Amino acid sequence: MPSINEIRDEKMVLVQSEICEINEVAPGYCRLQLKAPQIAAAAQPGQFIQVRVGNDVSVDPLLARPISIFRINKEAGSVALLFKIVGRGTKLLASKRRGEKLTIWGPVGNGFEIPEQAKKIALIAGGIGMPPLFCLQEKLSLDPNPPKMILFYGGRTSQDFLEMDLWKKSRVRIKLATEDGSMGFKGFVTDSFVDEHKSEAFDFVIACGPTPMLRAVQKIASLFRLSGQISLESYMACGVGACLGCVCQTEQGSRRVCVDGPVFPIEEVIL
Amino acid sequence: MPQPIMAVEISGLKLKNPVLPASGTYGYGKEYLPFFTPDRLGAVVTKGVSLTPWPGNQTPRIHETPGGMLNAIGLQNPGVGQFIKEAIPFLRRYQTPVIVNIVGKTIEEYAQVAEILNEQPEVSGFELNISCPNVKEGGIAFGVDPLMAALVTSEVRKKTNKPLIVKLSPNVTDIVTIARHVEDAGADGLSLINTLLGMAIDIRKRKPILANLVGGLSGPAIKPVALRMVWQTFQKVKIPIIGIGGICTASDAIEFIMAGATAVGIGTGIFREPLAPVKIIEGIREFLVEEGFASIAELKGVAHC
Numbered sequence: 001m002p003s004i005n006e007i008r009d010e011k012m013v014l015v016q017s018e019i020c021e022i023n024e025v026a027p028g029y030c031r032l033q034l035k036a037p038q039i040a041a042a043a044q045p046g047q048f049i050q051v052r053v054g055n056d057v058s059v060d061p062l063l064a065r066p067i068s069i070f071r072i073n074k075e076a077g078s079v080a081l082l083f084k085i086v087g088r089g090t091k092l093l094a095s096k097r098r099g100e101k102l103t104i105w106g107p108v109g110n111g112f113e114i115p116e117q118a119k120k121i122a123l124i125a126g127g128i129g130m131p132p133l134f135c136l137q138e139k140l141s142l143d144p145n146p147p148k149m150i151l152f153y154g155g156r157t158s159q160d161f162l163e164m165d166l167w168k169k170s171r172v173r174i175k176l177a178t179e180d181g182s183m184g185f186k187g188f189v190t191d192s193f194v195d196e197h198k199s200e201a202f203d204f205v206i207a208c209g210p211t212p213m214l215r216a217v218q219k220i221a222s223l224f225r226l227s228g229q230i231s232l233e234s235y236m237a238c239g240v241g242a243c244l245g246c247v248c249q250t251e252q253g254s255r256r257v258c259v260d261g262p263v264f265p266i267e268e269v270i271l
Numbered sequence: 272m273p274q275p276i277m278a279v280e281i282s283g284l285k286l287k288n289p290v291l292p293a294s295g296t297y298g299y300g301k302e303y304l305p306f307f308t309p310d311r312l313g314a315v316v317t318k319g320v321s322l323t324p325w326p327g328n329q330t331p332r333i334h335e336t337p338g339g340m341l342n343a344i345g346l347q348n349p350g351v352g353q354f355i356k357e358a359i360p361f362l363r364r365y366q367t368p369v370i371v372n373i374v375g376k377t378i379e380e381y382a383q384v385a386e387i388l389n390e391q392p393e394v395s396g397f398e399l400n401i402s403c404p405n406v407k408e409g410g411i412a413f414g415v416d417p418l419m420a421a422l423v424t425s426e427v428r429k430k431t432n433k434p435l436i437v438k439l440s441p442n443v444t445d446i447v448t449i450a451r452h453v454e455d456a457g458a459d460g461l462s463l464i465n466t467l468l469g470m471a472i473d474i475r476k477r478k479p480i481l482a483n484l485v486g487g488l489s490g491p492a493i494k495p496v497a498l499r500m501v502w503q504t505f506q507k508v509k510i511p512i513i514g515i516g517g518i519c520t521a522s523d524a525i526e527f528i529m530a531g532a533t534a535v536g537i538g539t540g541i542f543r544e545p546l547a548p549v550k551i552i553e554g555i556r557e558f559l560v561e562e563g564f565a566s567i568a569e570l571k572g573v574a575h576c
Contacts (some may be wrong), residue, residue, distance in 0.1 A: 246330075
């Protein structure tokens, strides 16, 4: 059973945040840049922000949407989020305009923790699981002696790859995989990862994407005795750890995805 | 202009203001520390506490619906032992009454939890949860039958002389009958209402969205139902009522007080806006000043006249 928890992140703040930029980066995908200096100052890759779509008098959509952090700009005091339009809430969010204000709180969650000895890291992204991995590589690249990183990015089709210009400018090597073979490796991103791992042994894996992909990553990691972390996605109500709506099962019992995660050791979660 | 009196008394408990969290939406208070401390509230109402740890339901446990949400958490909680070890030392730091919501699968379990917690000086009172729609045994089984509701109330009553509030289910034909039975069985107060049983279906997967199949509907969507039940019950019982059901703003809270509630519980509203309870306290105060009321007490039940 989980204990009655401590707050892991006392830096969480609730703010009215102005939209500095909003655009549809690909059909069905939206990038949202928010002015939020306190959040930008505290944010770590792997954390997320609760974004409420409705204004002060609106109760529909009722709840905030948890969206992972894509980029952190501490100097400009802003954070960028990248999200997929999946339902009414995200559709309304995508229709907001620059200059409008949103009620947001964050940063929420634990974020990634990369061990110092990790020198060759595989970043495995499935679809809209990509943004936190971009955030992570941006931070790791600032290290004077950064680890070697390879991105394994999977999509159904070539339409599912986002922000490729930014990725190409990064110091990360990129391996794309599509299920329909329209771009890169034809098949699952995890198969592309296994092929690569056989020739160049990774010492750490970070993955974010749909559950079947995470299950495959778990199997592979266990087979090759690789350690790493996975970031989970979940519907949430409170986004502060109170409601227990977003729990996942782990070897240590149930854990809240919002504040005990969203990042968990790869072997710990029962998917 | 003198400041209006925000303090209220409910079942012998003196509250500095009438705004409480609804059980299950505020944990044991720690999670909202980044936003406000528990002593801002009239009292803390804890998440349900059972005799032994309860694992809760499978996921998905929640689903948003128009103006509301469905939940089927299943009263996941670490049990009374862990509650005493961890939550009580935390809550002790704040100058605010603590109302512990208690849950059980049997009448004996309710009574045992009450007996154990009655010994804790930090526990100011109890809220008996006989209305959770999301557990197979206990919970709502006691809340939909007037005789069972009375029985569990009187059994818990024997174990404590602290204020005993009973939280009622709206999933009944006549809430007034249940309320009167509970009052006669020794309850000091009533919480109205718990969630309304509902469901949602994923049309692509062709099956219910919640793992529990059904769940409790909360949020602004249920406010008119809750308000009506507070109104009806207020006319027929003497014990004070905590009005709960979709309160998001001060004006929502004021409606409940005008319908007869002595205090209000903020549940789903705090998910929408973590600062909701604090904003609602301020909003009520402003309203009292604007409308020339000297106290909350003057506002209570005015809509009945």
